[in-house]
Structures are given as C-alpha cells and as structure tokens.
Amino acid sequence: MGLIFQLGETLFAFFGLRSEQMANNSSNGEHQTTKKPPPTPSPLRFSKFFQPNMRILVTGGAGFIGSHLVDKLMENEKNEVIVADNYFTGSKDNLQKWIGHPRFELIRHDVTEPLLVEVDQIYHLACPASPIFYKYNPVKTIKTNVIGTLNMLGLAKRVGARILLTSTSEVYGDPLVHPQPESYWGNVNPIGVRSCYDEGKRVAETLMFDYHRQHGIEIRIARIFNTYGPRMNIDDGRVVSNFIAQALRDEPLTVQHPGTQTRSFCYVSDMVNGLIKLMEGEHTGPINIGNPGEFTMIELAETVKELINPKVEIKMVENTPDDPRQRKPDITKAKELLGWEPKIKLRDGLPLMEEDFRLRLGVSKKI
Numbered sequence: 001m002g003l004i005f006q007l008g009e010t011l012f013a014f015f016g017l018r019s020e021q022m023a024n025n026s027s028n029g030e031h032q033t034t035k036k037p038p039p040t041p042s043p044l045r046f047s048k049f050f051q052p053n054m055r056i057l058v059t060g061g062a063g064f065i066g067s068h069l070v071d072k073l074m075e076n077e078k079n080e081v082i083v084a085d086n087y088f089t090g091s092k093d094n095l096q097k098w099i100g101h102p103r104f105e106l107i108r109h110d111v112t113e114p115l116l117v118e119v120d121q122i123y124h125l126a127c128p129a130s131p132i133f134y135k136y137n138p139v140k141t142i143k144t145n146v147i148g149t150l151n152m153l154g155l156a157k158r159v160g161a162r163i164l165l166t167s168t169s170e171v172y173g174d175p176l177v178h179p180q181p182e183s184y185w186g187n188v189n190p191i192g193v194r195s196c197y198d199e200g201k202r203v204a205e206t207l208m209f210d211y212h213r214q215h216g217i218e219i220r221i222a223r224i225f226n227t228y229g230p231r232m233n234i235d236d237g238r239v240v241s242n243f244i245a246q247a248l249r250d251e252p253l254t255v256q257h258p259g260t261q262t263r264s265f266c267y268v269s270d271m272v273n274g275l276i277k278l279m280e281g282e283h284t285g286p287i288n289i290g291n292p293g294e295f296t297m298i299e300l301a302e303t304v305k306e307l308i309n310p311k312v313e314i315k316m317v318e319n320t321p322d323d324p325r326q327r328k329p330d331i332t333k334a335k336e337l338l339g340w341e342p343k344i345k346l347r348d349g350l351p352l353m354e355e356d357f358r359l360r361l362g363v364s365k366k367i
C-alpha cells in the first residue's frame with residue numbers, strides 16, 4: 001500500500017514538473033507546446049527502490065561521429081548505451097572496444113523500420129552524411145531522414161524519451177546570409193541532387209517540432225557543420241578525408257572548382273561535447289554546432305600539403321551541382337545557451353587525423 005502511494009506521489013511530482021517545464025518554456029520565448037499530458041514512462045524509472053542507469057539509444061552509433069559519441073557516453077558509468085546501425089557507412093570496427101561490455105548493446109537495425117527499446121534518451125544520427133554516399137541512393141536517403149525520424153519520434157513518444165536530432169548546416173543550402181545564424185531559413189534547391197539530404201533533414205526538423213508541439217515530446221536539434229577527425233571512412237569522399245588520404249598516398253589533392261568556396265571544420269571531440277551539452281541542457285534548438293574558423297578549399301589543400309606532404313601536387317577538378325559557395329556557423333546561441341565553443345584549431349586537429357589515417361593505410365611517417 002505504502003509503495004503504491006509512494007509511486008503515485010512520484011508520478012504526480014514528475015508530471016507536475018513536466019507541465020511546469022513546458023509553461024516555463026513558453027514564457028521565456030522558447031517554442032510553445034500544447035497542454036496535452038506528456039507520455040507515460042515506465043513507473044520503475046521513478047521508483048525509490050530501484051536506481052536505474054540512464055539508457056541511451058544512439059542511431060548511427062557505428063558511424064564516424066556516432067562512435068565518438070558512444071565513447072564519450074560510455075565514460076560515464078551511469079550510462080547504458082544501445083547502438084542501432086545498418087552499417088551502410090558505419091562499421092563495427094569503430095565500436096570494437098565496447099563489444100561485450102555489460103553496459104553496451106549493438107543492434108543491426110535500419111531506422112526506416114520501427115524499433116522498440118526502453119530508453120531515456122535518443123541521439124538520432126542515422127543517415128549517410130558524405131555527399132557521395134547520400135547521393136548514391138537518394139530515395140533511401142530521404143526515407144532515412146523522413147521515415148527514420150518518424151520512427152524514432154514514435155519511439156520517443158511511446159517511452160517518454162528525450163530525442164536529439166543531428167540536423168545539418170546543409171539546411172541553409174547555398175546561403176545568402178553569412179555567417180549563418182539559426183534564424184536564417186536557407187536557400188535550398190528542392191529538386192536538386194543534394195535535396196534528398198538537405199530537404200530530408202529539413203523535414204526531419206519539422207517532424208521534431210510537430211511532435212514537440214502536438215505530443216509534448218522533449219526535443220533537441222543540433223545543426224552540425226563540417227566535422228573531421230579519426231575514424232572518418234578513408235574513401236568517404238569528403239574533403240578533409242580525401243586530402244589527407246591523397247597526401248599520404250602521394251596523390252594530387254583534388255580541389256573542386258573554383259576552390260574559393262569555403263567551409264568551417266570542427267574537430268570531432270568538440271562536436272561530441274556540443275551534442276552532449278545540447279542533450280543535457282534546457283533548450284530545444286535548433287542550435288548550430290560547428291567551428292567558425294573559415295577556409296577556402298585552396299587554403300585547406302595548402303595547409304594539408306604543408307603539414308602532411310609538401311611534395312604533393314594540388315590539382316583543380318570539376319565540381320558537383322549545387323555545391324554551397326560559403327559556409328560558416330554563427331555560434332552565438334551555442335556559446336550563450338550551452339556555454340559551448342570549439343577548442344581545437346584545424347592545424348591541431350589535422351595531425352591527429354593524419355595519425356589515424358597513417359595507421360589504417362599502413363603508411364609510416366618519413367623521417
């Protein structure tokens with residue numbers, strides 16, 4: 001009897017807190033939610049006699065950013081991590097050290113199919129992110145973004161989990177505002193070859209907010225800018241991995257025309273810290289997570305050449321359609337709302353990635 005009373009009290013306190021939080025959100029100018037009651041989590045999660053770990057699902061957790069996120073989450077002994085990945089671009093190798101660990105589970109799963117697991121938080125990263133990979137099967141890419149996000153939101157609703165979507169700087173398209181603040185609505189070609197990804201992520205953001213407003217789901221949206229670091233696929237096709245692999249193989253660095261297009265590169269450990277701060281904080285976002293240091297592709301090639309292989313050539317090659325001409329995050333919101341900013345400069349991050357690529361390519365350092 002006492003236990004039932006205690007449980008009822010805990011649930012009451014929990015619901016009271018949740019509606020208060022929603023009211024606070026609307027009064028401080030954050031996005032408004034409806035008055036619908038929040039979803040019902042398992043009462044066990046709030047029991048006085050059972051102190052559970054935080055159960056966290058990471059979709060796309062075998063990928064480049066996902067696996068670094070898993071490493072960081074696993075450092076906390078209170079976390080249990082479940083990874084769901086279909087291995088289209090991710091790999092079990094990235095998670096080798098966690099396989100068999102009692103707080104870790106790995107599921108081969110494609111997010112376009114529903115998934116039923118009891119979790120408290122969902123980091124939803126699953127989607128190929130390199131242009132050559134996401135353009136390879138564009139219908140599958142848009143399905144992953146739309147149906148995959150719907151499935152993960154359905155799961156969040158069912159189990160009462162907080163969900164974070166990794167959206168992208170590509171939602172700004174070929175931006176006419178520079179640098180890009182979150183308030184900029186973007187300049188996106190809805191029928192171009194990149195649309196499966198950038199429009200897909202835009203719909204994913206819409207779904208997140210609709211579930212938040214209509215069902216009271218706790219959401220977080222990160223807009224990720226170009227990220228680099230160890231474990232990127234060697235033939236990933238993205239510019240930093242291409243240049244490093246080319247420099248190590250003594251092949252020309254392929255700068256795509258005109259070479260004056262810019263990007264801002266964030267080291268993966270900074271990115272992961274930003275994602276965790278966003279998940280743990282009070283703000284829905286969208287919030288830009290990226291490094292504002294901006295480089296032309298020619299500057300990037302020259303830096304890689306100087307740091308890794310001064311003998312290598314730089315070669316101009318054709319570009320692909322709809323390539324954004326400039327990109328640089330305005331990170332005012334991340335600084336003010338999350339107390340986050342990147343720490344690692346490109347010149348310090350490139351050698352860390354070089355070391356990993358040397359190991360995987362079997363190329364030793366010349367003395």
Ligand SMILES: O=c1ccn([C@@H]2O[C@H](COP(=O)(O)OP(=O)(O)O[C@H]3OC[C@@H](O)[C@H](O)[C@H]3O)[C@@H](O)[C@H]2O)c(=O)[nH]1
Nearest residue numbers: 129130131168169226238239242254255256261297323
């Ligand atoms: O070998 C290359 C590859 C790429 N590039 C250029 O480098 C720039 C960056 O291209 P990438 O393929 O690395 O990445 P993009 O910026 O086009 O897309 C990325 O944007 C942000 C993320 O969310 C996504 O992971 C990814 O889509 C482009 O201007 C491209 O033309 C080269 O000059 N040479």
